[in-house]
Amino acid sequence: MMPYLTAMPILLPAVAAALIFVVRPMQLQRTIALGTLFALAAIAATMIITVDVHGIHTVQMGGWDAPIGITLVADRLSTVMLFVSSIVLFAVMWYGISQGLRDGDEDDPVAVFLPVYMLLSMGVNLSFLAGDLFNLYVGFEVFLVASYVLLTLGASPGRVRAGIGYVMVSVASSMVFLFALALIYASVGTVNMAQVGIRMEEIPTGTRAAIFATLLVAFGIKAAVFPLDAWLPDSYPTAASLVTAVFAGLLTKVGVYAIIRMRSVVFTDGSLDTLLMWVALLTMIVGIMGALAQNDIKRLLSFTLVSHIGYMIFGIALTSVQGLSGAIFYAIHHILVQTSLFLVVGLIERQAGSAQLRRLGSLIYTSPLVAILYFIPALNLGGIPPLSGYLGKVMLIQAGAQQGTWLAWVLIAGAVVTSLLTLYAMILVWSKAFLRDRSDAPEGEVALARPSNLADRYSTTTMAEREDPGRVPVGMMASTALLVAASLSITVLAGPISDVTDRAAQSAQDQSIYRDAVLHPDPDNPTRRPEKFLEPTLDDAPSDSQTNRPTTGGER
Secondary structure (H helix, E strand, C coil): CHHHHHHHHHHHHHHHHHHHHHCCCHHHHHHHHHHHHHHHHHHHHHHHHHHHHHCCEEEEECCCCCCCCEEEEECHHHHHHHHHHHHHHHHHHHHHHHHHHHHCCCCCCHHHHHHHHHHHHHHHHHHHHECEHHHHHHHHHHHHHHHHHHHCCCCCHHHHHHHHHHHHHHHHHHHHHHHHHHHHHHHHCCCEHHHHHHHHCCCCHHHHHHHHHHHHHHHHHHHCCCCCCCHHHHHHHHCCHHHHHHHHHHHHHHHHHHHHHHHHHHCCCCCCHHHHHHHHHHHHHHHHHHHHCCCEHHHHHHHHHHHHHHHHHHHHHCCCHHHHHHHHHHHHHHHHHHHHHHHHHHHHHHHHCCCEHHHCCCHHHHCHHHHHHHHHHHHHHHCCCCCHHHHHHHHHHHHHHHHCCHHHHHHHHHHHHHHHHHHHHHHHHHHHHHHCCHHHCCCCCEEECCCCCCCCCCCEEEHHHCCCCCCCCHHHHHHHHHHHHHHHHHHHCHHHHHHHHHHHHHHHHCHHHHHHHHHCCCCCCCCCCHHHHCCCCHHHCCCHHHCCCCCCCCCC
């Protein structure tokens, strides 16, 4: 059963995208999209339980044993990321469908939105499950193409400009990734991550560090770490709020996940850990300083997104089980909180006609529910106890103190300062957009004619001239509330979740577990050594009668 479940997060979105293109009734298309994402959440939850109990599961596509064939790997880390991402994808789809039902679809390219969103889901899931570097690259490219289409929905000049910049940066990242793949294959003759990790131990330290640095550049661009983050605040705020939400919540975390996987499976010597710690510090500080200078809430949140990626890089760089567990826990927290905050911005745009702080005020009186939906994740992002943002930061600070080096203490100080400044930025938005009387805002009478989250059809007007001000679809509110509740559940279930992240970090840190699971496709012969597969030949290929049969490898 598990081998088929492992392939479902990739196959189901692809099939759903094809069906949406074929069927005509819009209601049926929406049902297919929502049903698929709900099914993915259920499958991911089942995979977490199965993997946590029975260990790593692998699927060798087409019946070819690793390292020759395409390997999908489901371990604690990948299944946790799959489950959290499926929740976000479902909630954002619900949000977008509710928006489309309210505003109508005659002017919006929603016929493109639904299948492209499914392909984005497929690319993200493939990136989490890929057991070889080439298919990790394929996953990146699938969601790159999908994300460009989503980013430019509405085809306004600003969105097309931002989309072109985003694509140029992403293509540069992909070229660097391909160059790194060429270096890896030239050095070790394979791209299977488990086998690359074994063979990399025989490569000179300098060569190994150079290859890892090249990969860090590719993944660092996608994760938006300093100094490779300048593209993000210019690209994300121009997109529709629901698109920005899913980008902020997921796409940067795919880059973080790739860094975790490379550091724990392939490049295990820690030669670049000091560099990663400096990158983490500068990402935290530079990002939050940029946030404090913003007047637009979307840009402010985009800079806080960059800043808090630094916490995850901090945990990775500590190279301890406690540090990696903290990084995974914080990634789970940040995916849910950051996505919910961007969805709240979409609600604010509908309620008040703008996301500019100079034009906002009195929202706590005109829309108290929106105020609550902002206040909870804002405090969570700022690290107010006992919320999950506070718990994740405490885990990382304890891991840094346990390491005890002077650089670790510098990182701890930077993390504390960043947390305080994040709280200040969140309270600044609260005081200006929610508590201040709108008449006191410098541009309080200026709004947007008809805010929409799927197309850029805005025109400047006054609040008195706006059509149907303040009417927010119930589905948009409910989907945002779902993510806020999910982020709160991390606090309530912090103990069990941290236990899972601890076990995920332990298995990730023990390279032999991952390597044995991938390179031992025969569970009935646990004594087979990974070295048997170091020099694959055509004799290792299966016969015709053995093809098209998935095989599994368990944790040894």
